[in-house]
Amino acid sequence: MPETLGSEVRPLRVAVIGSGPSGFYAAEDLLTQKDFKATVDVFDRLPTPYGLVRGGVAPDHQKIKTVTNFYEKTAARPGFRYFGNVDYGTQVTLDELKAQYDAVIFAVGAKSDNKMGIPGEDLKGSEAATVLVGWYNAHPDYRDYKFDLSEERVAVIGNGNVAMDVVRILGQDPEELAPTDIAEYAVQALRKSRIKEIYLLGRRGPAQAAFTNPEIQELCELKGTDLVVDPREVDLDPVSKDCLAKGEGGPKAKKNVDILIAQSKKGSGAQPRKIFVRNLVSPVEILGKDGRVAALKLEKNMLVRAEDGSVKAKGTGQYETLPVGLVFRSVGYKGVALPGLPYDSRKGTIPNEFGRVIDPQTKTAIPALYVVGWAKRGPSGVIGTNKPDSVETVRKLIEDYKGKPAADGKSADAAAAFLAGKGLKAVSFADWKRLDKIEVENGRKKGKIRDKFSTIPEMMQALETTPTAA
Ligand code: NAP
Numbered sequence: 239m240p241e242t243l244g245s246e247v248r249p250l251r252v253a254v255i256g257s258g259p260s261g262f263y264a265a266e267d268l269l270t271q272k273d274f275k276a277t278v279d280v281f282d283r284l285p286t287p288y289g290l291v292r293g294g295v296a297p298d299h300q301k302i303k304t305v306t307n308f309y310e311k312t313a314a315r316p317g318f319r320y321f322g323n324v325d326y327g328t329q330v331t332l333d334e335l336k337a338q339y340d341a342v343i344f345a346v347g348a349k350s351d352n353k354m355g356i357p358g359e360d361l362k363g364s365e366a367a368t369v370l371v372g373w374y375n376a377h378p379d380y381r382d383y384k385f386d387l388s389e390e391r392v393a394v395i396g397n398g399n400v401a402m403d404v405v406r407i408l409g410q411d412p413e414e415l416a417p418t419d420i421a422e423y424a425v426q427a428l429r430k431s432r433i434k435e436i437y438l439l440g441r442r443g444p445a446q447a448a449f450t451n452p453e454i455q456e457l458c459e460l461k462g463t464d465l466v467v468d469p470r471e472v473d474l475d476p477v478s479k480d481c482l483a484k485g486e487g488g489p490k491a492k493k494n495v496d497i498l499i500a501q502s503k504k505g506s507g508a509q510p511r512k513i514f515v516r517n518l519v520s521p522v523e524i525l526g527k528d529g530r531v532a533a534l535k536l537e538k539n540m541l542v543r544a545e546d547g548s549v550k551a552k553g554t555g556q557y558e559t560l561p562v563g564l565v566f567r568s569v570g571y572k573g574v575a576l577p578g579l580p581y582d583s584r585k586g587t588i589p590n591e592f593g594r595v596i597d598p599q600t601k602t603a604i605p606a607l608y609v610v611g612w613a614k615r616g617p618s619g620v621i622g623t624n625k626p627d628s629v630e631t632v633r634k635l636i637e638d639y640k641g642k643p644a645a646d647g648k649s650a651d652a653a654a655a656f657l658a659g660k661g662l663k664a665v666s667f668a669d670w671k672r673l674d675k676i677e678v679e680n681g682r683k684k685g686k687i688r689d690k691f692s693t694i695p696e697m698m699q700a701l702e703t704t705p706t707a708a
């Protein structure tokens with residue numbers, strides 16, 4: 239008589255690929271069901287967990303990072319295991335995972351960035367904001383990047399919260415950042431920065447800005463840098479007035495406009511660095527000199543209502559040239575295709591219905607495969623948005639398995655033995671806690687919250703040379 243999946247004797251065996259918020263929320267939901275038992279092995283290609291909470295959230299936003307306390311509680315639940323330093327696609331394949339687990343949930347986020355598709359995008363000095371974010375956060379993929387911070391004028395394209403992070407980190411006094419968990423090499427580079435003017439470029443108007451209220455308010459209060467808003471930049475056009483009158487964009491949009499109008503009344507201030515807010519402009523070309531960024535060609539936009547009622551930017555045919563030596567493109571993250579999985583190249587996501595991975599040809603669910611987070615819905619929302627998103631997927635997964643007979647005897651021991659048999663040096667959650675402790679201790683010596691390891695060999699060496707009881 240086969241055992242029933244999700245029972246005490248045969249918990250469902252689930253692998254979660256990716257240990258960011260969406261992966262942890264999926265694990266938490268699976269491990270806290272009242273009448274359905276699961277065990278969850280979370281994999282990450284890095285030794286360290288937490289995805290963008292570690293590698294994306296800005297170092298001066300420490301409070302946001304306390305969400306990891308919640309993830310630690312998940313990690314302490316019976317049935318949870320962490321396998322860091324194991325790369326899906328190169329070190330373990332989908333077929334291997336399917337042999338060890340009943341179901342696999344992909345929580346891989348969006349690893350790449352959107353391209354603008356304008357001439358000059360590949361010039362030296364035209365950088366992806368996401369790369370700068372990874373760099374100042376000591377992410378091993380980005381630590382070796384070099385940014386030319388000797389330029390005095392910089393443009394940031396896009397006005398989402400990633401753009402705000404980038405503007406704030408570049409505009410802020412590095413001594414304010416030094417005691418945080420920012421990478422030490424980044425503080426040193428920022429101390430030498432000669433940046434004096436930062437242009438924050440939104441293609442639509444202030445009533446459609448993607449940033450949220452606390453983020454724009456923070457820019458108004460930076461030490462050493464003035465946020466300069468020309469009153470003409472917040473003189474609302476009829477479309478924006480109509481949007482606000484109808485409550486479009488919610489309280490966020492109205493408050494953003496209020497904050498910018500209040501700031502526009504303060505003039506340009508007396509601090510040494512300036513951030514200039516520009517609206518209704520689209521870069522149409524990045525102009526170069528000797529192979530390097532020298533300026534942006536901007537087209538002035540107007541706002542129009544599209545057929546679906548949304549508000550779009552439309553070029554007016556009026557152009558200006560903005561001399562800048564460095565450009566950060568902050569126009570959104572984008573997912574990448576993964577081996578063995580379908581991929582929607584337009585959205586940058588894994589095709590799915592409520593988290594069930596869908597075969598684009600047959601439009602039917604592919605058994606055993608699920609997706610959560612940015613890989614499911616695209617790069618939107620805040621950390622907490624991932625919670626209901628993961629719960630939705632887990633609900634579908636349980637519907638698919640509850641009460642079904644187990645086909646074979648997949649076990650936790652077999653999965654661990656399989657990984658060890660491949661010679662992989664997986665990092666456990668206890669190992670991570672040791673790394674965590676070492677980082678905090680190293681940081682304390684330097685007057686920082688934490689001194690992050692920024693390479694995988696450094697992390698692995700620290701684990702080898704530190705006694706387990708540390
Ligand atoms: P985002 O919020 O989607 O913003 C993307 C920005 O790029 C928008 O201003 C968009 O303008 C602009 N854009 C897109 N294509 C463009 C083009 N071709 N030319 C010019 N501008 C273009 O994305 P994000 O800033 O990467 O952030 C991703 C998610 O993470 C967001 O949900 C964000 O709130 C979240 N996040 C939150 C925090 C925080 O809570 N502190 C920090 C970082 C990130 P349109 O609006 O006109 O499309």
